[in-house]
Amino acid sequence: MIEIETLSVRFGGIKPIDQLTAMLSAPVSGLIGPNGAGKTTLLNVLSGFVRPVEGAIRLDGRSLLPLSPLQRVRAGLRRSFQTEQVVEDLTARDNLAALADNVAAVGERSRTTDRALDFVGLGSVAHRLGARLNLFERRLVELGKCLIGTPRLILLDEPAAGLTDEEGARLRDLVLAIPDAFGAQVIVIDHDVELIRAMCAETLVLDYGKRLALGRTETVLADPDVRRAYLGEL
Amino acid sequence: MNTQRTLVPAAVPLAPEATVRKPRPLLAVALAMAIFSAAIALLANAFWLSALTSAMALSLSVAGVAVLYGQLGLVSLCQFALVGVGGWVTLRIGHGLQPPFEVSLLAGGVVAALLGLLFGVPALRLRGLYLALVTLMLAGAFQIVISAWGFPDGGPGFLGRADGVGRSMLARPALATEAVPYFLYCAVIATLGLMLVQAHKITRPGRAWALIRKGETVAIASGVNVLAYKAWAFALSGFLAGIAGGLLAGNVGQLEGRAFSAFESLNLFALATVGGAFHWYGAVIAGLLLRALPALLTDLGIDGYVTIGIFGVALFHALATAPTGIAGKIASLLERVSRGAER
Ligand SMILES: Nc1ncnc2c1ncn2[C@@H]1O[C@H](COP(=O)(O)OP(=O)(O)OP(=O)(O)O)[C@@H](O)[C@H]1O
Ligand SMILES: [Mg+2]
Numbered sequence A: 001m002i003e004i005e006t007l008s009v010r011f012g013g014i015k016p017i018d019q020l021t022a023m024l025s026a027p028v029s030g031l032i033g034p035n036g037a038g039k040t041t042l043l044n045v046l047s048g049f050v051r052p053v054e055g056a057i058r059l060d061g062r063s064l065l066p067l068s069p070l071q072r073v074r075a076g077l078r079r080s081f082q083t084e085q086v087v088e089d090l091t092a093r094d095n096l097a098a099l100a101d102n103v104a105a106v107g108e109r110s111r112t113t114d115r116a117l118d119f120v121g122l123g124s125v126a127h128r129l130g131a132r133l134n135l136f137e138r139r140l141v142e143l144g145k146c147l148i149g150t151p152r153l154i155l156l157d158e159p160a161a162g163l164t165d166e167e168g169a170r171l172r173d174l175v176l177a178i179p180d181a182f183g184a185q186v187i188v189i190d191h192d193v194e195l196i197r198a199m200c201a202e203t204l205v206l207d208y209g210k211r212l213a214l215g216r217t218e219t220v221l222a223d224p225d226v227r228r229a230y231l232g233e234l
Numbered sequence B: 001m002n003t004q005r006t007l008v009p010a011a012v013p014l015a016p017e018a019t020v021r022k023p024r025p026l027l028a029v030a031l032a033m034a035i036f037s038a039a040i041a042l043l044a045n046a047f048w049l050s051a052l053t054s055a056m057a058l059s060l061s062v063a064g065v066a067v068l069y070g071q072l073g074l075v076s077l078c079q080f081a082l083v084g085v086g087g088w089v090t091l092r093i094g095h096g097l098q099p100p101f102e103v104s105l106l107a108g109g110v111v112a113a114l115l116g117l118l119f120g121v122p123a124l125r126l127r128g129l130y131l132a133l134v135t136l137m138l139a140g141a142f143q144i145v146i147s148a149w150g151f152p153d154g155g156p157g158f159l160g161r162a163d164g165v166g167r168s169m170l171a172r173p174a175l176a177t178e179a180v181p182y183f184l185y186c187a188v189i190a191t192l193g194l195m196l197v198q199a200h201k202i203t204r205p206g207r208a209w210a211l212i213r214k215g216e217t218v219a220i221a222s223g224v225n226v227l228a229y230k231a232w233a234f235a236l237s238g239f240l241a242g243i244a245g246g247l248l249a250g251n252v253g254q255l256e257g258r259a260f261s262a263f264e265s266l267n268l269f270a271l272a273t274v275g276g277a278f279h280w281y282g283a284v285i286a287g288l289l290l291r292a293l294p295a296l297l298t299d300l301g302i303d304g305y306v307t308i309g310i311f312g313v314a315l316f317h318a319l320a321t322a323p324t325g326i327a328g329k330i331a332s333l334l335e336r337v338s339r340g341a342e343r
Helices: A041-047 A069-074 A090-104 A105-119 A135-145 A165-182 A191-199 A217-222 A223-229 B024-043 B046-072 B079-097 B101-124 B128-149 B177-200 B203-215 B216-221 B225-253 B262-275 B280-299 B305-321 B323-341
Strands: A002-011 A014-024 A028-032 A053-059 A078-081 A153-157 A185-189 A202-209 A211-217
Touching: A002 B323, A014 A041, A014 A090, A014 A202, A014 A211, A028 A041, A028 A165, A041 A078, A041 A135, A041 A165, A041 A185, A069 A078, A069 A090, A069 B216, A090 A105, A090 A135, A090 A217, A105 A135, A105 A165, A135 A165, A165 A185, A165 A191, A191 A211, A191 A217, A202 A217, A202 A223, A211 A223, A217 A223, B024 B046, B024 B177, B024 B280, B046 B079, B046 B177, B046 B203, B046 B225, B046 B262, B046 B280, B079 B101, B079 B128, B079 B225, B101 B128, B101 B225, B101 B323, B177 B203, B177 B225, B177 B280, B203 B216, B203 B225, B216 B225, B262 B280, B262 B305, B262 B323, B280 B305, B280 B323
Parallel strands: A028 A185, A028 A202, A078 A153, A153 A185
Antiparallel strands: A002 A014, A002 A053, A202 A211
């Protein structure tokens, strides 16, 4: 469970996150909002790359803000990036192993790497260099990295961007299986409302850094304010 | 959004193809080096043997620079100064305490590693041009110090200078006092050093370095301790430079302060890119360019300054069209040949 309390972020003159209070407890939650709404910024705050000017965040009751980004990774926080960050000259497997090196015990590394590879279905291209992987495979590498060790909170920043419908559906099934298989909570950002509807029991809508709506995905997506501010512009 | 932009200078190219397959690369290094060294030991005369011994030694220091540049995209221009530090310490310990050569050599490597770490401190904050400038200044500072101090040659005191009278030579290792055995001795150590670097590349440090090169944000998000892995690269690079310096000192028995100008550090980096910073044999090629090419020209009676011109052209060529250097060309050639053979 992730609790966010009166969180504010300031970049010079703008406030990409403004007095945000929210609690997300569904196994898979959605985070949506128009471009520039502050979604990625919220992920950056959660993973420790952006310091808020005020507010508090708790993960399963534990205060997150005092931890450095590295400490958060060791505490089970995982994330993917909006533009995929697969290392071109490492193999798919080594991309995952690079994380296992730092978060798993020596004897566990190979096992956790293989388990994540198998889970996302990259076993057959495990030894292919990152540079030779297609976009879907790269997105799967990023997802696999999030499953190394003992993940507790997984943050996915537009994991399906650029994928075909078919690939998006496969990704959706994988993400839906994560909470049971790995015991981690997942938060997904995406612009594809249908994908969010299919994946997330609960959704938070941001608009100009403020909470526009939060609740059961169906309810939130039917909300007139949300339809006007967000869906209307599609 | 902006935070995940990569922080490594854009000009640094990526290693082009497979670097990862478990223990075979190490075996390949050992085998290739064994054949290469055996051929030289059988064929070379005294003049060439001395030049090629230096080339072997220097290839180690190039391998160090290649770790920083090839793995992390960091330009360090004080590597030859660290070679000098290693040589100085080896001579100092060797003359002062007369331990086995290996002890002096190891001391040279360790002190250069510590200094390399210290020289690397600015790199924890600086990158690109700024790091290059700061390290070049350090190389300049070393040039000033070493031209004032000179290298120990058996005299008294901390500096160990005999000032012309009774200069003594550093004894070579007991098991390699003659030219051919000493060449092979250097070849074995160079091979071990190159294998050490290769082992780093295909294991945990190599993966962490690759992530740092990709971008510090993604590295941190993957749990990599960026400072520690950068520091380790600088220490490793310094260690290899120090060992190279010690081996150079053992080759002739003494070192000349004049030979350790800042220009040499610049030259070493330039040739590291010409040789190729992304393949292990790039370091061997660069070592040969640094010492064997000038020897060849001397042998042919051509003025030594011509080498500077050749190096300039080679560097220009590397920067303009071949960022992976000669080694990169060889690698893609080998790949094409082996693909052709498979068909
Ligand atoms: N490092 C930064 N410095 C200054 N401003 C920033 C920085 N990162 C983001 N912003 C600004 O903060 C606002 C929120 O950006 P953010 O990336 O969080 O949006 P987003 O909801 O992820 O949008 P998108 O859907 O386009 O990815 C934008 O106005 C953006 O320009
Ligand atoms: Mg975003």
